[in-house]
Amino acid sequence: MADGQRTPRYDAAEACRALAAADPKLGALIERAGPYTLMLKSQHSPFDALLEAIVSQQLHGKAAMAILHKLLKLFGEIHPTPELLLLQPDDAMRAAGLSKNKMLALQDLARKTLDGTVPSLAAIRRLSDDEIVTRLCAVRGIGAWTVQMMLMFRLGRPDVLPLTDYGVRKGFALTFSRLPKSKPFDASMLADMKVMARRGERWRPWRSVAAWYMWRACDLAGKPFVPPPVA
Structure with a gap:
């Protein structure tokens, strides 16, 4: 296990059984994809986690890490306090x-x-999931998707369904839609978010687990699953 990584506190096996009983099509995906292996990231404070998320926005891994490293060097190669960050010159x-x-x-x-x-x-x-989304989305540059990734991958919340996530929408379409087999997948085939939300009601209180299996559906379709950037 990588340094700082943890397994969620909720019972993944129980979640998978409940999801399969509530939604047989999802159950078939779970059986095909295998065990739920989501790992939680290090328990940074919300300030530290969102600092990293902001730095990483619209950047690939190596570029984001390079800029984060340069930023942290300004503070002795550790995460700054909010007070110290505000004292740092813009230049x-x-x-x-x-x-x-x-x-x-x-x-x-x-x-x-x-x-x-x-x-x-x-x-x-x-705080509840909704309270966390409301409060953190008040920060400039932070949207619901970023907070949802924090809820899933840092706080280990079991009932998060990131409807705007490309991989979740694609995995949903691959699992539940009748797609033309002769045509490569493109953005026009992504699942409708209202349809996803309605079906997702039967997945409560385990929608995080269902979302993870939507990513796995993309993997099974031929493209390796790449975990999303974590807030």
């Missing part, structure tokens, strides 16, 4: 490779952490 942050929009987003994140909008790690554990 130094731009020299680390941050765009103006990302710099403004990080500064807004720091301010909203200091005013309590962005909760501490201890406090966020007491």
Whole structure:
């Protein structure tokens, strides 16, 4: 197991049994794909996790890590506190490779952490999924998808269905739609999000597990499953 990774606290086997009973088509996918092996990432504070998410936006892995490393070097190669981030000159942050929009987003994140909008790690554990989405989406540059990835991959919440995620929409279409076999998959074949939401009601309270199997459906269709960037 990689350093800092953990298994979710919920019972994955129970979740898979419940999903298969509620939705036989999903059950067939679960049987074909095999055990649920989602691993949670390190338990960073919401501030640290969102800092990394903002830096990584619209960048591939190596480029994002390079800029994050340059940014953290400004603070002795550790995550800064919100107070220290706000004291950092704009020129130094731009020299680390941050765009103006990302710099403004990080500064807004720091301010909203200091005013309590962005909760501490201890406090966020007491909040509902909807409360977390509402509070973290108040930060400039943070959308629902980023928060949903945090809920699934850092907080281990079991009932998250990221309807806008390309892989989840594709996996849903591959599993539940009648697609033309002679035509390569393209964006026009992605599942309708309203249809997904309706079917997803039968997956409660295990929609995170169902979403993970939608990614696996993409893998089984011939393209290796690449986990999404984690908030």
